[in-house]
Amino acid sequence: MSSTLELTYQDVAEHNTKKDIYVVIHDKIYDCAQFIDEHPGGEEVLLDCAGQDATEAFEDVGHSDEARETLDKLQVGVLKRQPGDPTPKASAHVASGSSSSNSDSTGLGIGVYFILLVGGALGYFAFQYMAKEEQAKTGAA
Numbered sequence: 001m002s003s004t005l006e007l008t009y010q011d012v013a014e015h016n017t018k019k020d021i022y023v024v025i026h027d028k029i030y031d032c033a034q035f036i037d038e039h040p041g042g043e044e045v046l047l048d049c050a051g052q053d054a055t056e057a058f059e060d061v062g063h064s065d066e067a068r069e070t071l072d073k074l075q076v077g078v079l080k081r082q083p084g085d086p087t088p089k090a091s092a093h094v095a096s097g098s099s100s101s102n103s104d105s106t107g108l109g110i111g112v113y114f115i116l117l118v119g120g121a122l123g124y125f126a127f128q129y130m131a132k133e134e135q136a137k138t139g140a141a
């Protein structure tokens, strides 16, 4: 068993039955034929991604470190990515736009605080002024 065996998606796709099942996770190829019956998450989910990229499915579940150790034992090779092959979403989405929108909302947050502060201060002074007026009136009467 060598971890330097390189297979393409096409090669991996041929291993798509319960007795002969490969999955790709983070560009590594795992032989799950022996493991499928032991999988705590059941055989269905593994069969669903038999011969395919299971990176997203695997990460979505939030597998434990123990599960990742099991992975090491099942590795049979690495994926040879070819032009046009799909890349797993789990590693592909870098949220470049969200940082700027984050700072936008921080700006808005500060603006709201500022308005509340100024509004509060104005209200306070207006109240003081009116109280004084009232006092002056009652004093005069």
Ligand code: HEM
Binding pocket: 023, 030, 032, 039, 040, 041, 042, 045, 046, 049, 054, 057, 058, 061, 062, 063, 064, 065, 066, 067, 068, 070, 071, 074
């Ligand atoms: C060869 C790859 C995989 C290995 C070695 C593996 C291993 C494990 C292990 C050890 C657990 C027990 C909980 C834990 O330690 O995190 C588990 C649970 C689970 N796995 Fe996987 N898993 C693999 C692939 C997948 C895939 C592709 C899916 C697809 C969705 C999946 C779905 C689940 C689910 C739903 C559970 C939770 C079961 C429960 O808590 O009732 N697993 N897996």
